[in-house]
Amino acid sequence: MSGCYALIVAAGSGQRFGGELPKQYSPLGGGTVLEASIGAFLAHPKIDGVRCVISKDDADIYHKSISHIYEHSLLSPVFGGETRQQSVLSGLESFVEENPDKILIHDAARPFVSAELIENIISSLEKSPGAIPTLAVVDTIKSCSDGLVDKTVPRDSLFRAQTPQGFRFKEIITAHRELIKESMTDDASILEKSGLTVAMVAGSEQNFKITTQDDYDRAKGYLNMLGGGFETRTGFGYDVHRLVDKNDDEGGIRLCGVDIPFNRTLLGHSDADVGLHALTDAIFGAIGEGDIGEHFPPTDSRWKGLDSEVFVARALELVGEKGAKINNIDITLVCETPKIGPHRNHMRARIASMLNIDKSRISVKATTTEGLGATGRGEGIAAQAVVTLSLPV
Ligand code: MG
Numbered sequence: 506m507s508g509c510y511a512l513i514v515a516a517g518s519g520q521r522f523g524g525e526l527p528k529q530y531s532p533l534g535g536g537t538v539l540e541a542s543i544g545a546f547l548a549h550p551k552i553d554g555v556r557c558v559i560s561k562d563d564a565d566i567y568h569k570s571i572s573h574i575y576e577h578s579l580l581s582p583v584f585g586g587e588t589r590q591q592s593v594l595s596g597l598e599s600f601v602e603e604n605p606d607k608i609l610i611h612d613a614a615r616p617f618v619s620a621e622l623i624e625n626i627i628s629s630l631e632k633s634p635g636a637i638p639t640l641a642v643v644d645t646i647k648s649c650s651d652g653l654v655d656k657t658v659p660r661d662s663l664f665r666a667q668t669p670q671g672f673r674f675k676e677i678i679t680a681h682r683e684l685i686k687e688s689m690t691d692d693a694s695i696l697e698k699s700g701l702t703v704a705m706v707a708g709s710e711q712n713f714k715i716t717t718q719d720d721y722d723r724a725k726g727y728l729n730m731l732g733g734g735f736e737t738r739t740g741f742g743y744d745v746h747r748l749v750d751k752n753d754d755e756g757g758i759r760l761c762g763v764d765i766p767f768n769r770t771l772l773g774h775s776d777a778d779v780g781l782h783a784l785t786d787a788i789f790g791a792i793g794e795g796d797i798g799e800h801f802p803p804t805d806s807r808w809k810g811l812d813s814e815v816f817v818a819r820a821l822e823l824v825g826e827k828g829a830k831i832n833n834i835d836i837t838l839v840c841e842t843p844k845i846g847p848h849r850n851h852m853r854a855r856i857a858s859m860l861n862i863d864k865s866r867i868s869v870k871a872t873t874t875e876g877l878g879a880t881g882r883g884e885g886i887a888a889q890a891v892v893t894l895s896l897p898v
Contacts, residue, residue, distance in 0.1 A: 508554070508603065508605045509627055511669065512611070514557075514612055515530075515563075517589070522715070528721065529613035534735060536570075539557070542612075542618065546618075547828050548828060556583065558584070573830040577822065597681055606673065609627070609671045615667065615713065617712055618712050622669070626671035629671065633702050635670065635671065635673075635701060636672075639706070642663045646660050667708040676696065680698070683699070740891070741891055742784060742788075746782075747885045748770070749772055758770055759777070762813075763855055775811040776813050780836055782797055785797050785816040800816070828896075829896040833893055834856065834866065836867075836869045836888060838870070838872075839887040842883065845871035
């Protein structure tokens with residue numbers, strides 16, 4: 506038993522919202538409400554995995570609405586039930602195999618949950634089986650019936666509950682199983698009913714829930730204030746591999762994933778695809794994740810002769826884990842021969858399929874150095890790559 510997982514509850518139909526799409530799938534900034542909520546947990550170093558509970562009818566919308574997230578970085582979603590409680594229980598049951606130590610249950614419609622709040626909830630679980638974010642009630646509270654005020658309710662001991670609500674996994678799943686027939690509006694109530702303590706953690710007004718169209722407008726306004734919810738990052742990559750003579754039948758090189766017939770070959774530990782190496786380094790650079798040599802040390806025999814697409818896939822996986830999305834790529838290959846022009850479109854298509862983005866976002870150019878320097882003398886081929894990507898703020 507170990508680890509801390511997040512369960513994002515996205516199974517609601519949002520009757521009070523009344524939009525074309527349920528609120529969790531509505532656009533927000535460069536992505537969707539759900540992506541923003543998921544992104545907060547995916548990016549948190551203390552969260553080991555994230556899973557959504559969705560409605561069976563929404564499977565298609567779900568996949569479309571997380572298009573900026575590398576899907577493998579998420580656990581596959583599970584289907585919810587008729588009530589919120591049934592949905593949460595299906596979500597909890599899906600973690601039985603992982604058997605986590607702690608679980609955080611979060612409303613998909615609270616896209617502005619902060620890393621600090623997630624951290625505070627997790628650390629409260631060291632002392633208490635449950636912990637929830639709370640906010641003081643600032644308005645005066647009235648008890649009313651038949652259109653008339655009966656009395657004013659003292660508000661000193663009243664608080665508003667938010668999510669993520671954190672629990673020790675064993676306790677919350679046991680309580681949910683026992684009390685599945687009860688109707689409660691949050692998960693902490695389930696734990697309270699079982700007589701277990703729930704600690705208070707300071708919530709945040711910014712962590713509001715999108716319930717109505719007014720809330721949705723507020724969310725969009727708040728995001729505009731933050732600069733659209735994404736920041737643009739740029740990464741640069743550079744690589745050179747040595748060219749050597751070979752017999753005709755041993756020649757040929759691979760550039761940007763495309764095999765090119767050539768009477769010479771590139772030397773390298775892997776397949777020596779200098780274009781994909783520059784690209785991989787540019788992606789690592791844009792997300793501040795070191796370089797290719799750090800992730801795939803040349804001293805490791807596992808990478809010998811390896812297809813460099815594997816390097817690109819690893820970089821893309823990290824991009825996905827950060828909830829980031831690649832905007833565009835520009836690669837320049839530097840060599841006198843072979844001619845790159847005839848292969849350019851094929852290279853763009855290969856990279857587009859590796860990165861799962863449109864070919865129009867990828868450029869491959871080539872230049873010579875007019876016979877000057879190492880590339881000019883044909884001693885090697887060099888490649889430069891620039892990548893821009895959008896990273897959630
Ligand atoms: Mg290299």
